Amino acid sequence: MEANGASASIHGSRLDGILLGRRWHEITGIIIKVGSSVSEFKLGDKVGVGCIAASCLKCDMCESHEENYCEDMQLTYGGVFWDGSMTYGGYSTMIVSHKRFVVKMPENLPLDAAAPLLCAGITMFSPMKQNGMLNKPGKRLGIVGLGGLGHVGVKLGKAFGLHVTVISTSPSKEDEAKRRLGADDFLVSTDPVQMELTHDEIDLKASRKTLDFIIDTVSAQHPLGQLLDLLEVGGTLHNITCDIEKVKPDAINEALERLGKNDVRYRFVIDIASASSNGVA
Incomplete structure (x- = not known):
């Protein structure tokens, strides 16, 4: 070993x-x-x-x-x-x-x-593969939580040409997500202004009804309604309790x-x- x-x-x-x-x-x-x-x-x-x-x-x-x-x-x-x-x-x-x-x-x-x-890698790769994300460059992927799983998801998403948005409760992680890991957008899930405004109302590439897929890596209890609101009609939310x-x-x-x-x-x-x-x- x-x-x-x-x-x-x-x-x-x-x-x-x-x-x-x-x-x-x-x-x-x-x-x-x-x-x-x-x-x-x-x-x-x-x-x-x-x-x-x-x-x-x-x-x-x-x-x-x-x-x-x-x-x-x-x-x-x-x-x-x-x-x-x-x-x-x-x-x-x-x-x-x-x-x-x-x-x-x-x-x-x-x-x-x-x-x-x-483990962390396959945990993120599997739902991306099963939902056809690997052959759809330009599609919009949301990653909820930037930890052991989430950071791998960001890297995989960018490697396969996806537009990646990190959704986190921690504003301090924005620089890490964007500058170091290459995420395209960052939303603070505890900020109702960011989570509730529409794409036409704010200059954000990720907002309500704009994401094609969301992979939720947060195991603690948290509301899913605001995450569902970020999805396009027919989008997919995959919940996962380097x-x-x-x-x-x-x-x-x-x-x-x-x-x-x-x-x-x-x-x-x-x-x-x-x-x-x-x-x-």
Whole structure:
């Protein structure tokens, strides 16, 4: 194992040292062994694995590429594999996964930077793909919340040519959203003037009835009515309840304390390789 991402939800579900260790699920590393029927991967490949390590591959859900609904799905953390062994996620020195759930990483993408893409990245990419946003440059995408998920959504949206509007309760994040991440517009959701005026009434490219898609990354309770008002007729609101900072395993407790204080820029990544003598997964 080389690197493993950490999100705020880790801190919120703290139980004890053993159970906590099972939760890490944004895993990157180097292949050290492949099965006899595997031709897609070879020894030494840089790869990543997310939440799922295996599934039955035969049920209706698996055949429709909805493996997360498979009754026999095997998680990479906190579960019991078919052979009776426990799965411990990204804290493991190595992990076994079916080839279907292994993603090959580009050689020029560092494994620590790739780790958050295995959860935060796919969480944002999936609704964008399922709603046809990836092949519609110029369409208008709203991202609600600029945190671990939201900042990835902004980057993906811009990469696919979308017009991206960030919607946040924090006016202080406007400079970050626009200057650093490349967002086109920024709306303060607690400002009724910005949220209620129409496109004709204010000089904003994002206002009522102008967005084609909205991905809501905020898990706390908040009104959806004002977000729906931003959508064009027939638009889509998708509710979801990478910048990184690497931390070494001996600094995990400090990282967890910082998570509890919201003192993290988007994502922590645990540098598992730094504590391993062989540095492999």
